[in-house]
Amino acid sequence: MSQLTRISISIEDDLIQRFDAISEQQGLPTRSEAVKHLINSALVQYEWSCGDIVAGVVTIIYDHHKVSLVQRLLEVQHNFGDIVICSQHAHLDHDNCMENIIVKGKVERVKELHKTLLAIKGMKHTTLSMTTTGN
Amino acid sequence: MSQLTRISISIEDDLIQRFDAISEQQGLPTRSEAVKHLINSALVQYEWSCGDIVAGVVTIIYDHHKVSLVQRLLEVQHNFGDIVICSQHAHLDHDNCMENIIVKGKVERVKELHKTLLAIKGMKHTTLSMTTTGN
Amino acid sequence: MSQLTRISISIEDDLIQRFDAISEQQGLPTRSEAVKHLINSALVQYEWSCGDIVAGVVTIIYDHHKVSLVQRLLEVQHNFGDIVICSQHAHLDHDNCMENIIVKGKVERVKELHKTLLAIKGMKHTTLSMTTTGN
Amino acid sequence: MSQLTRISISIEDDLIQRFDAISEQQGLPTRSEAVKHLINSALVQYEWSCGDIVAGVVTIIYDHHKVSLVQRLLEVQHNFGDIVICSQHAHLDHDNCMENIIVKGKVERVKELHKTLLAIKGMKHTTLSMTTTGN
Numbered sequence: 001m002s003q004l005t006r007i008s009i010s011i012e013d014d015l016i017q018r019f020d021a022i023s024e025q026q027g028l029p030t031r032s033e034a035v036k037h038l039i040n041s042a043l044v045q046y047e048w049s050c051g052d053i054v055a056g057v058v059t060i061i062y063d064h065h066k067v068s069l070v071q072r073l074l075e076v077q078h079n080f081g082d083i084v085i086c087s088q089h090a091h092l093d094h095d096n097c098m099e100n101i102i103v104k105g106k107v108e109r110v111k112e113l114h115k116t117l118l119a120i121k122g123m124k125h126t127t128l129s130m131t132t133t134g135n
Numbered sequence: 136m137s138q139l140t141r142i143s144i145s146i147e148d149d150l151i152q153r154f155d156a157i158s159e160q161q162g163l164p165t166r167s168e169a170v171k172h173l174i175n176s177a178l179v180q181y182e183w184s185c186g187d188i189v190a191g192v193v194t195i196i197y198d199h200h201k202v203s204l205v206q207r208l209l210e211v212q213h214n215f216g217d218i219v220i221c222s223q224h225a226h227l228d229h230d231n232c233m234e235n236i237i238v239k240g241k242v243e244r245v246k247e248l249h250k251t252l253l254a255i256k257g258m259k260h261t262t263l264s265m266t267t268t269g270n
Numbered sequence: 271m272s273q274l275t276r277i278s279i280s281i282e283d284d285l286i287q288r289f290d291a292i293s294e295q296q297g298l299p300t301r302s303e304a305v306k307h308l309i310n311s312a313l314v315q316y317e318w319s320c321g322d323i324v325a326g327v328v329t330i331i332y333d334h335h336k337v338s339l340v341q342r343l344l345e346v347q348h349n350f351g352d353i354v355i356c357s358q359h360a361h362l363d364h365d366n367c368m369e370n371i372i373v374k375g376k377v378e379r380v381k382e383l384h385k386t387l388l389a390i391k392g393m394k395h396t397t398l399s400m401t402t403t404g405n
Numbered sequence: 406m407s408q409l410t411r412i413s414i415s416i417e418d419d420l421i422q423r424f425d426a427i428s429e430q431q432g433l434p435t436r437s438e439a440v441k442h443l444i445n446s447a448l449v450q451y452e453w454s455c456g457d458i459v460a461g462v463v464t465i466i467y468d469h470h471k472v473s474l475v476q477r478l479l480e481v482q483h484n485f486g487d488i489v490i491c492s493q494h495a496h497l498d499h500d501n502c503m504e505n506i507i508v509k510g511k512v513e514r515v516k517e518l519h520k521t522l523l524a525i526k527g528m529k530h531t532t533l534s535m536t537t538t539g540n
Contacts, residue, residue, distance in 0.1 A: 002283045002284045002285070003282070004280050004281065004282060004283070005280070005281060005282070005283050005286065006278055006279070006280050006281075007278065007279060007280075007281060007286055007301070008276055008277065008278040008279075009276070009277060009278075009279075009301060009302040009305050010274050010275070010276050010277075010302045011274065011275060011276075011277060011302060011305070011306055011309070012272040012273070012274060012275070012306075013272045013273045013275050014272045015272070015306065015309060015310070015313075016275065016277055016309075018313055019309045019312070019313065022312070022313065022316045026253065026254075027250050027251065027253065027254035028253065028254055029254055030256075031277070031279060032280045032281060033256055035279050035281070035305060035308075035309075036279075036281055036282075036285065037253065038305075038308040038309065038312055039281070039285060039286075039289045039305075039308065040259060040260050040285070041260070042289070042292070042308055043285070043288055043289065043292065044260055044262075046292045055196065055227055057192060057194050057233075057235060057264060059192050059264050059266050061190065061266050061267055061268075062269075063269065085225050085227075086223075086225055088221075088223040088235065088237070090220050090221055090237045092190055092220075092239055092268055092269055093268070093269070093270070095269065096268060096269030096270065097269075098190060098192075098237060098266070100223065100237070102223070102225045102233060102235070104227055115161060115162050116162065118162065118163065119161075119162035119163055119164055119168075121164055121165075121168055124175060124267060124269050125175050125176070125179055125267050125269075127179075127264055127266055129192065129194050129262055129264035130262070131233070131260050131262055132196055132259060132260045133196075133227055133228070133231060134196045134197075134198065134227055134228070134230065134231030134232075134259050134260075135228070135231065137417040137418045137419045137420070138417070138418045139415050139416065139417060139418070140415070140416060140417070140418050140421065141414070141415050141416075142413065142414060142415075142416060142421055142436070143411055143412065143413040143414075144411070144412060144413075144414075144436060144437040144440050144441075145409050145410070145411050145437045146409065146410060146411075146412060146437060146440070146441055146444070147407040147408070147409060147441075148407045148408045148409070148410050149407045150407070150441065150444060150445070150448070151410060151412055151444075153448055154444045154447070154448065157447070157448065157451045166412070166414060167414040167415045167416060170416070170440060170443075170444075171414075171416055171417075171420065173440075173443040173444065173447055174416070174420060174421075174424045174440075174443065175420070177424070177427070177443055178420075178423055178424065178427065181427045296520060296523065296524075297520050297521065297523065297524035298523065298524055299524055299526055300526075303524075303526055307523065310529060310530050311530070314530055314532075325466065325497055325503060327462060327464050327503075327505060329462050329534050329536050331460065331536055331537055331538075331539045332539075333539065355495050355497075356493075356495055358491075358493040358505065358507070360490050360491055360507045362460055362490075362509055362538050362539055363538070363539070363540070365539065366538060366539030366540065367539075368460060368462075368507060368536070370462060370493065370505050370507070372493075372495045372503060372505070374497055385431060385432050386432065388431065388432065388442065389431075389432035389433055389434055389438075391434055391435075391438055394445060394537060395445050395446070395449055395536050395537050395539075397449075397534055397536055399462065399464050399532055399534035401464050401466055401503070401530045401532055402466055402529060402530045403466075403497055403498070403501060404466045404467075404468065404497055404500065404501030404502075404529050404530075405498070405501065
C-alpha cells in the first residue's frame with residue numbers, strides 16, 4: 001500500500017463550499033475522499049484514452065435458448081485467453097442471462113474483444129465497463 | 136423468444152451508405168443487427184432514466200489488505216439483498232482485487248447501493264455499468 | 271469575484287504523482303487548476319441532475335434549403351422565450367448551417383426545449399451541451 | 406439535398422414495440438425519424454473517434470472582470486484561425502459570460518484548441534460539444 005501525503009490547493013471559497021455540499025449529499029465521508037474519487041475517475045479515463053494496461057468488464061445480456069450464441073460466446077473468450085481472467089454467469093429470469101467477462105490487458109486488445117462480442121448475432125445488450133488495474 | 140418482424144423506414148441515401156460503412160468496420164454482421172444494436176442501447180438508456188426495473192453491475196477495484204473495507208463491502212451487499220443477485224471476485228495481481236456485484240431491481244434502489252458503495256473509504260475505483268433485464 | 275481559500279487534503283503518494291503527470295500533459299497550468307477543473311465538472315453534472323437553474327447550448331445542424339424546418343426553428347425559439355437568451359447562425363458550407371441556441375433556466379424547461387427541437391423533421395444532428403450559469 | 410431511399414430491416418416484435426413507445430414519448434414524429442436520429446448520433450461519434458473533419462462548439466463560462474482571461478481568450482482564437490469560424494458572447498448576468506466558439510476542422514486540431522482553452526487560468530467551465538459538418 002502506498003503512503004498518504006498531504007497536499008494543499010488554492011480554490012475559490014464558494015466553489016469548495018458547493019463541492020462540500022454535494023459531496024455530503026452523495027455520502028462521501030470526507031473532502032479528501034471526494035477529491036480522490038474525482039482524481040481516480042480522471043485517471044481511469046486517461047488510461048483508457050492512452051492505450052495503457054487497463055481492467056474492465058464486458059457485460060452481455062442474452063436469451064440462453066439461443067444455443068449457437070452460447071457456443072460462440074465461449075469460443076470468443078478462449079480466443080482472447082490472453083486478456084480474459086474469468087467470467088461469471090447470472091440467471092436474471094427463466095429466459096435471460098447476464099454474462100460478465102473480466103479482462104485485463106492493453107486497451108486495444110480489450111476493444112478488439114468488445115468489437116468481436118458486438119458482432120455476435122442475437123444479443124440483447126453488450127456494454128463495456130472501464131476501470132483500472134489498481135496500479 | 137419473440138418473433139421477428141420486418142419493418143421499413145425511409146432514410147437519406149448518403150446517410151444509410153455511411154452507416155453501412157461504419158457498421159462493417161465495427162464488425163456488425165448485418166444492417167438489421169446494426170440498427171438493433173442502436174435501438175437496444177437507446178432502450179437501456181431510457182429504462183435507466185425512467186426508474187424502471189433494470190439490471191446492472193457495480194465494479195469495485197480495491198486493495199484486499201484493507202481489512203475493514205472488505206468487511207464493509209460484504210455488509211453492504213447483505214443490506215441490499217433485495218437487489219443483489221450475486222458477486223464475483225477476481226484477483227488482478229498480488230494486491231489488487233476486482234469485485235463485481237450483479238444487481239436487478241428498481242433504478243433508485245440500484246443507485247442507492249452505488250452511493251453506499253462510493254462512500255466506503257479507500258477504494259481505488261467504483262463504477263456502475265447499466266444494462267437491461269432483457270424484458 | 272469570490273475569495274481564494276487554501277484547503278489541504280490527504281491523498282496517496284502514487285495517486286497524486288500520476289495525477290500531476292496527466293495534468294501537465296493536458297496543459298493544465300497548476301495542480302490547483304487541475305483539481306478545480308474536476309470540481310467544476312462535478313458541480314455542473316450535479317446541477318443538471320438536480321433540476322437547478324442551468325445554462326446550456328443546443329446545437330443544430332441542418333440544410334437551410336429546407337424552408338419549413340427554418341420556420342419551425344424560429345417558432346420554437348419564440349415559444350421558449352423565457353429561457354432562450356439568443357441564438358447564433360454559422361454557415362458551415364454551401365448547404366449546411368449550424369444554429370446555436372443559448373439558454374438559461376430550469377433544467378426541465380431546457381430539456382423540454384431540447385425535446386421539441388428533436389421532434390423537428392429533417393435535422394442532421396441536434397445536441398445539448400450542459401454548462402453552468404457561473405453562480 | 407440527398408434522395409430518400411426505403412430500407413427494410415428485420416427486428417424482434419417486442420423490441421420495435423418498445424422503441425415506438427419511447428420514440429412517441431420523446432416527441433419524435435415518425436419511426437423513420439427516430440431511427441435516423443440514432444444513426445446520426447452514431448455517425449457523429451464515429452467521425453470524432455476517427456479523426457475526420459468535424460464541426461463543434463467550445464463553450465466557456467467566465468467572469469468578465471478577469472481582464473487577462475478575456476485577452477487570452479481572444480489571442481487563442483486568433484491562433485486557431487484555421488478552424489475557428491466565429492464566436493458568440495452572451496451575458497448570463499452581471500458577472501458571468503458565456504462564450505461559444507464555433508469550429509470546423511480536423512478532430513486533432515479541434516482537440517488542441519480545447520486543450521489550449523482548458524489551460525487558461527480562472528474559467529468556471531469549459532466544454533466541447535461534438536457535432537457534424539453535415540456532409
